[in-house]
Amino acid sequence: MSDWLPKSAAGRRWLGLAPSYFVIGIFMLIPMVIMGVFSFLEPNPYGGVKPIGSLAAYIKIAFEYDLEDKLVFNPGYLNIIFRSFQLSFGATLLCLIFGFPVAYYITLQPENRRNFYIYLVTIPFWTNLLIRTFAWIIILGRGGVIEAPLLATGIIDDSLRMMYSDGAIAIGLTYSYLPLMVLPIYASLEKLDFRLLDAASDLYANRFEIMTKVVIPLSKPGIIAGCILVFIPCLGAFIAPNLLGGGKKLMLGSLVQFQFASARNWPFGGALSMLLLSVVIITLIFYARAAKNRAAMEGSA
Amino acid sequence: MTTAVDIRGVTKIYSPDSNQAVKALDNVSLTINDNEFFTLLGPSGCGKTTLLRLIAGFEQVSGGEIMLFDEEIENLEPNRRPVNTVFQHYALFPHMTVANNVAFGLERLKKPKPEIKATVERVLTLVKMKELGDRRPNQLSGGQQQRVALARALAPSPKVLLLDEPLSALDLKLRQAMREELKQLQRETGITFVFVTHDQEEALAMSDRIAVMSNGEIQQIGKPTDIYEHPVNRFVADFIGDTNFLDGEIVDLNDDLLTCRIGAQSLFETENSGHHKVGDQVTLFLRPEKIMLSVLDQENDSGNRPGKVKNLVYLGNQAAYTVDMGDGIELTAQARPREDGELPFAIGDPIAVSFSARALKVLAQ
């Protein structure tokens, strides 16, 4: 039946992995390499690139040519990048503050109810992000769910202008990735031995100290994982800034998309993507290091 | 007597190429007779389970040969070896009924359908599980799962049945009941059982012969009484049962008796096996149940040694006493409670200790 399979274990192994390598290698890894190469070429005004090497795309991030063709510092794009980081940090922090107590609360529940809560947390994650973000327009928008009753009762007489602001984007981002914060924290809290809390209490720790000295330190792996899982997609977010920021309050992700859809500056879009990718890689290396240190610590203990 | 399994100089090294190479078995040789209840006994990590897995074929030997009824099997795939295993946590297929689990091996052997049906019914009756053939494993208690695992391994009529700590997941009462049943099953079927355990009581209760293992080597092979009464070294004496060890030096000997000095000046006499000479450093051992404790009677103390109760642990049917003999010597001994349930001696009581020279034995170093 299995005569056609390679005889050696190694041969079978690589035959089994070949489709994964083929698909992800060709349609993901190689495209990213090409993107990297393109970011060092000159743009073609109608999209695409000219095969001429150039650092222009990277220079463009912080400088522009003035009327006399001299390079001058232009903080426009840097501001967008900075804002992206700011909003991503903000959303991550909000997710943590909002999500941690919930993850903890779920851990305290009996097992079958815990599973149901986790199901409730994951449901929005599996539903369409575009649609869920669109719903926020109805909630925050002019005359929307929040404003309508306030206008009707005369508490306010003009729109609150909640939409198309950094605040709206922050809410959208927090909302988009909140499950990604709760799930890893829950995963590490679930492994927490609750007798340790009794032990701390027995040794005169008050509730606040139990939380800060026992629970939070022991759920640190989950907190770090959650922060990374939220931060990375926030930085590359496209839907929230586009729909809730009205396309005017750009973020890194929407800026990249803009270079390909409208501005037709592929090398610049490539350069911005490389920037995004390097942040991801640095974050993941930091995470892998931390995980390794922790493993080493636990191994020696 | 036919030899069922012949292990010849078997060595097993895990991850031999890496710097974390572990020698699990070191040149082990032993023979297991047909129709025998043979036990591999030792602490965890001693190599007993590795040896069993090598016989089953889940692992490859690093060196040596394994013969099964004079046929070399160490390079056969597990499905080509006529041996079956009862796994520690049963390993029942959760997606099949009890009957389908039991039929699995017979189906693979391409037995005719009616024969499979009859065999399944027979072995399920044998383990008293006939009624539960349609159940799923997760609907059974631990003891029932154990029986199904046994039935499944017995169904293909293996030449040798391998049992990997099959009772360890059961609670105490059930474990004791299953001991007797297993032993009876082995007698009824006449199949050679190779039983792995770390529980010395289990091994003594069931086995025809026991191999005591430690650090990938066999320490001693023998009948349960041999292992208990004549351990060949300190490890075996210590691992099986409770023991008092006394380290000392031979100071005198005649044809019958050795005299040993323990501590500064305490002299103990033991049988002379003829292997020792004056001046040898030796270890003596003495089982607690061979020691008699009585009320100290100063006038009539022939053969009795004085001591003092230092500690006692009440165990219900008996009490374990730690007796200070002076000269840095302590002995553990046992005494039954009196008929009214009270203990015969209390902590601090002076006491008389006696044992025969035959009970005290010299351990080979």
Next chain:
Amino acid sequence: MSDQIQKPSTRKGKKMLPVGHYRGLSSWTIAFFIFLYLPIIVLIVYSFNANRMVMNWGGFGIDWYLKAFNNSDIQKAVWNSLIVATVATVFATAIATIGALVLARGGNFRGKTVSLGLITLPLMVPEIVTAVAVLIFFSAIGMNLGLGNVIIAHITFCIPFAFMPIRARLEGMDTTLEQAGRDLYASQWETFRFVTMPLLMPGIVAGAMLAFVISMDDFIITLMVGGAGSTTLPVYIYSMIRRGLTPEINAVSTMLLLASIAIVTAYWILSRKTQTSTEH
């Protein structure tokens, strides 16, 4: 004396909470779930708005559903979405299954960590970067298969989603079951066929469901990679939003939303049922 000892626990007239419990936790959790579900509920409620403007409530009506059903562009988009998701799911699940079998059962080998990293790569790279890179790639090699381009991109990012539940299932599976199969005279193939495969099936189904949902919901990559004829439902919804807000968007969105929720619920029930059957 004894009164004094008991006093602290009844101080302030409140009952003492067990260790590890905190006041306000449950209210916080309720607020959390309101935040999480409010948009979904609002979306569904407003899909029954009879008014032409989303924001202005004009009474209950299902006109927008009828309109959406009869919209041939929506029909086309739904059809595209289903084709893409089905084909991508089949390929991604097949590729992920053999990959997971190798990584979970192939022992330790050189390149294992790298392979794991490669398979989960699409999870780590921001979607927009993947989208851009694939767009550049297709244009650089001049590949233009219409919906085919979209399908290939979807297979790529669906692989890790199909992979994870399958691998989790394999790693949670007791390997002594496979040894028991071998011990009971099953060849390697028979062990795979009669033991591994039936036990792995729930994992494969779960993986396929997740891949399907992820593909159905994908928006950014399809938006960038897809051409004019390969509009999927989310991309069509995006274009509707840009044209102006009507309850028709809500109606279509509600249907897509409920489809996803139905699939994920099925997955959840399935995984709970099989979880209990593999415990030993």
